[in-house]
Every structure is written in structure tokens, then in C-alpha cells.
Amino acid sequence: MEFFLIFLGAVLVNNFVLVQFLGLCPLMGVSKQVETSVGMGMAVTFVMTVAAAVSWLIEHYILVPFEIEFLQTVAFILVIASMVQLVEMFLNKMSPSLYRSLGIFLPLITTNCAIMGMALLMVQEQYTFIQSVIFGIGAGVGFTIALVLLAGLREELDYADVPVPLKGAGIAFIIAGLLSVAFTGFGGLV
């Protein structure tokens, strides 16, 4: 039950993108088509789950025992950057077809603040190892949902008559705002 709450919290109530404002750069850049959004979402969810596990181990077996928590930011960003590299190499070897569909998104993920944010929040909330992994999956799924929803809406926008100054980014932010209003409604769930 507790794991379910953490998952639901990360997906809906505190949706990483729409409520916590993490991972916005890819949100605006990639969310023009549903298909690419799904690919990006999958890549992020994958890296996030792995990064949650590895960051947790680093925090609890290296940073805390040696009392070097002040190196947290440096350590986590390096973990994430190397995770992205490893995932890229691994996918290339093991599943070239998956690599082709996710490949272009992977380098972008290093600077996706949703992943770094997830690692920092996971430490702040003092999650256990299992909780952290579940939190990572939930955050990834939440990111994917927001991305795909926005992409779906933006695809329809091609046929809409949007005032000129709002075209492009302007209307996308306003749509994201309205989605965010909808997600506020999940506030009472947990």
C-alpha cells in the first residue's frame, strides 16, 4: 500500500512536470508529436529507474559513510551522465531496434532536470532502496503521461486558429497550465 502511494504520488499528485516543474525543457522541445513523446518518455523512465537505484547506493554507501555529502551534486550528475552513456552503449549492443527509436533522445536526458531532481528528492524524503526505485519509476511514468498528453493536444492545435503572438511556445505553456489545473484535482487522492 505504501509503495502504491509513493507511485501514485509521483505519477499524479506531485506530477514531476506539471506540479513540480521538473523536466520542462524536453517537455517544450519534444512534445510536438505523440510518437516521439512516447519514445522520450520510455527512455527517461528507463534511465530514471536505474539512476534512482544507483544514486541511492552512492548516497548510502559512499557519501554518508565518508561524510562527504557536500559532494552530492557532483556525484549525482556524474552518475546520471555515465548511466546515460551506459544505457546508450547497452541498448546499441542488445537491442539495435530499440536503440534506433530511443537513441536520439538519450544524450538529451543528461540535462533533464527531472532525473537529477528525482535523485535529490529521493534523498530528501529519506526513502529506502525499494521506495526509491518505485519513486523513480513513478516519476518517469508521470513525466511520460504529461509529455504524451501535451503532445496530443499540440497535434490538434495545428488545426486551431491561435492568435499570432501566442503561436508556438505561448499557447503550449497555456495548455500546460490548464493540464496543471486538472492535475491539481488529484491533490486529495493521497
Add this chain to the structure above:
Amino acid sequence: MRESLRMVLVLTVIAMVSAGVLSQVYQFTSPIIAENQAERMESGVFEVLENVDSVEFIDGPFVMFRAYDADGNPVGFAYAGEGSGYAGPVRVLVGVDHETKEVTGITVLEHTETPGLGTQIEEEDFRSQFVGKDTDDDIEIDTDIDNITGATQSARAVAQAVRENLSEAISIYEGENH
């Protein structure tokens, strides 16, 4: 080969310099950070208890202070509690009277709630509801504490923070007194 050696060398040097610089900065700032936090906590004690003249730290599972008046008589104690708010943890400091073991006041130490909505937990109207509560009370939103419209989660976090440590804090305080 020479190129990869140079790559490793450069990265190692950068990482070493980084770690060196950061540990210097850390050693310089950490006492100031610790002092800031302690100061904030201690000044909170003066807010939640009356007639406080001096404050003494009590070691325990959570932060606690014992407070004395100008004549050195105990006036009560203050303890820190934490609840999970809308956007992150909400930390409060709760003052408890020496004699009656009733809450004398609370102050919000730390929160990241939504400005305009969740920040109402800092307001006197909300905080004053906790005054006079003791372990026999529910200390729960919508039973003996009024909710804040639009900020249920923030209000619940405060109630949780006050409620959870109250009885343990009292027993620690009494255990230390005897």
C-alpha cells in the same frame, strides 16, 4: 594511447581540484550553516513559550529544548516535529508548558508550501488553534483544528507535526527532570 592517457589525466586533475575546492568551501561554510540553524531553532523557542530567559538543548530522537525563566525556574520545553505537506516536509517547533503539559504555541520553521494558500499555516489565526491542546486531544484537521480552504494538505502536515512527537517529547522531558 597517449591521447587516452591525457584524457584520464585531465579528468582526474579536474575532479581532484573540484573535490579539494569543495571541501575547503564546505569546511568554511558548515559551521555558519549549523549556527544559523541552531539560532533559528532557539529563537523559535522564544516565540512558542513565554517568559523564556535561557534555552538548553536536549539530546534525543528529535530536536528538543528546555526553557528557563530569569530566575532559573523551568517554564517548559519545545520540540521539533515534521509532517508531509503539499510540496515537501513541513517542520514546526512546538512549545509545551512545564506544569500543565499543554501546548503554549507553535511556529513553522520550514516549509515549501504554495504562497497564498499553503503559507496560511504561518498565520496567527491558524497557529493559535493549537494552544491549550494536550495528549488527550485529537489534534486533527476537521475535528478540533479548523481546515484552511485550498490548503488541506499543508494544514494536515502541521497537525501531524504537532501530534506525532507530543507524548514522546513529554516523557523525554519528564524523564530528564527526575
Add this chain to the structure above:
Amino acid sequence: MTRAKADFLRGLWNENPVFRLLIGLCPALGVTSTAINGIGMGLATSFVLLCSSTLISVIKNIIPAKVRIPSYIIIIATFVTIADLSMNAFAPELHRALGVFVPLIVVNCLVLGRSEAYASKMPVGLAAIDALGMGLGFTWALGALGGVRELLGTGELFHVQVMPAFFEPWGIMAAPPGAFLSLGFLVAIMNIISARMNKKTA
């Protein structure tokens, strides 16, 4: 216009990171519930940007191309941690308000983007000026966004009541959706002003 001046001004308007390039959006939306928070975040980011751009420009010839990105990341992360620790020590209130977004400067695409696209190729002086312009552009954008949200969301500006008493604060502006809505409309206003200016000069 000289090269340096153009480099400096670019970040302030035509290539404003938030309103034009749409980068560094997470802190732009995450911490701008008040004007002060927005400006504080902007200045912290400017500090990191200026320091890392300058340093990267100085040592750009020593770093082998293949380990360029990891080196930049370590350098940036170091300055972010310095900013984080110093703010915690000397501006604890602001540090608390900005929360997790201070360490997150490290993944702000603005910082790594400028390092890679500009500082790694340009001489030190220009790299520093570019970083300063981009940093200030980021700061005013965050300040403006924070100001609008604070004004409409709470009726205050810099924590001083400015709206008349009958003004009922729009709670939504302070809440997460308000961040998206304000940014959407500010981008549109920027577009209108730019279109006007271009018409005049044309």
C-alpha cells in the same frame, strides 16, 4: 555596435533564455512564486554561469575534445555546490525558499549550453560578457515572472501590499498552473513588443 556590446545585449532580449530560447525553464517556473525568489535564483544561476564560462574558456585548450562534456559537468557542478553552500550560510531564508532548485542549476541547460556553444570556442573576455548578458537576461525574466505571479497571486510585490484592498488575490497565480499561464502570456507579450519594434526599424 561592437562585438562585446552585441554579445552582452543578446541575452537580454533577442536571445533571452527564458522567453526566446525556452531553456532553463524548470527554475523559471519552479521558484517564481515571488519576485525576490525569482531574482535570487537568477543571480545564483548568473554566478554559476559566469564562473564556469570564464573558467572553461581559460582552460579550453587543455581539455581533450572527447572528455569535454564530463569536464564541463564537473566544473559546473563544483560552482553550483559553492553557490549552494554559500547561500545556505549567508542567505538561509532564500536558500530555503529555492530548495531543490539550487542544486538543480547543474542541469540547467542554459549553463551547459552556453559552455558548450560559446565559452568553449571564444576568448575569455567575450565568454564572460556573453555569460553575464545571458545571466542577467535570465534574472530579469525570472524576476518579471515572479513579480507578475506575486502581484496577481497575493496582491503584494516584494512582500509589500500594493494592490488596493478590494483586490481579491487570484490564488491560481501562486499555485503551479499560474506559472505556466503567466509564462505563456509573457512570451506572447514579448512577441508583440518585438513585432512592433521590428516594424519601426524596417
